Amino acid sequence: MLQWVLESMPRERADWKYQVVLKMTSLSFASLHTTTMMFHNLLARLASRPDLRARLRAEQARVLAEFGTTATPTAVLDAMDLLDACIQECARLHFGVSTFQRVVATTDDEITLNHGRTTIPAGATVLLSPVSINMDPLVYGPDVDQFRPDRFLELTQAHLKKSTTVRSDFLMWGSGRHACPGRFLAISEIKRMACILLRSYDFETVSGKPFEFSSLFLGNIVRDQPVRFTRIVDLAVA
Ligand code: HEM
Numbered sequence: 001m002l003q004w005v006l007e008s009m010p011r012e013r014a015d016w017k018y019q020v021v022l023k024m025t026s027l028s029f030a031s032l033h034t035t036t037m038m039f040h041n042l043l044a045r046l047a048s049r050p051d052l053r054a055r056l057r058a059e060q061a062r063v064l065a066e067f068g069t070t071a072t073p074t075a076v077l078d079a080m081d082l083l084d085a086c087i088q089e090c091a092r093l094h095f096g097v098s099t100f101q102r103v104v105a106t107t108d109d110e111i112t113l114n115h116g117r118t119t120i121p122a123g124a125t126v127l128l129s130p131v132s133i134n135m136d137p138l139v140y141g142p143d144v145d146q147f148r149p150d151r152f153l154e155l156t157q158a159h160l161k162k163s164t165t166v167r168s169d170f171l172m173w174g175s176g177r178h179a180c181p182g183r184f185l186a187i188s189e190i191k192r193m194a195c196i197l198l199r200s201y202d203f204e205t206v207s208g209k210p211f212e213f214s215s216l217f218l219g220n221i222v223r224d225q226p227v228r229f230t231r232i233v234d235l236a237v238a
Helices: 002-009 016-046 050-067 073-078 081-093 150-161 185-199
Strands: 100-103 110-114 119-121 125-128 201-205 213-215 229-232
Touching: 016 050, 016 081, 050 073, 050 081, 050 185, 050 201, 073 185, 081 150, 081 185, 110 185, 110 229, 185 201
Parallel strands: none
Antiparallel strands: 100 125, 110 119, 201 229
């Protein structure tokens, strides 16, 4: 990544070194913060759901037995539909403020949207919030405020959509030609970490209650909610 940024930076810019640092810092934030928060949200949600943890372990055991040792890690992870659904449900509930930002580039002074009621001046910055879709009962059902990953299994059966699929009813990755190129890496990392953790430990909130989130934005949790980890010796036993 550093090499690519170095090569693409015009050297005639007096501040090119500063620009390289700026780009690398922004990229680190865009890739690490997002992935970390997504994984953290997943753990926080699962910590009060022994039923889901048991189903995820069973899924992992079934897929590993089915694929054996010769399949690629990607194929194995792709077959874990419930894990994928849990990640999608986390993404749905813990959205960012905006999913993408665009500058209106047009030769006219403004553009008018199809319904005719809104005009946007040329040069304006437009942001799209995922809230209206993510929390729309017409899209996700009447229980939109509940953590229910199975809704994505039901939707997946109908539409064959995975967590890495860019689509208008799932805006986690933005949209169009600028949709997040790091999504395959991010989902692969999250799934691998989740699999290792689930097969090695059980974990639950000490209070036995669900995690509290101070806001849903990228999963801000209320602090001081201890989690107890217990080592699991044999996945088959879990
Ligand atoms: C869960 C983790 C992640 C989330 C939720 C996320 C989300 C996003 C979103 C919403 C955008 C804006 C897309 C748009 O404008 O339409 C974006 C862009 C971008 N992301 Fe990610 N991202 C994640 C992980 C990563 C990782 C791991 C990398 C790199 C290794 C990465 C690199 C980028 C880059 C380079 C762009 C700019 C793409 C462009 O403008 O053409 N992201 N990401």
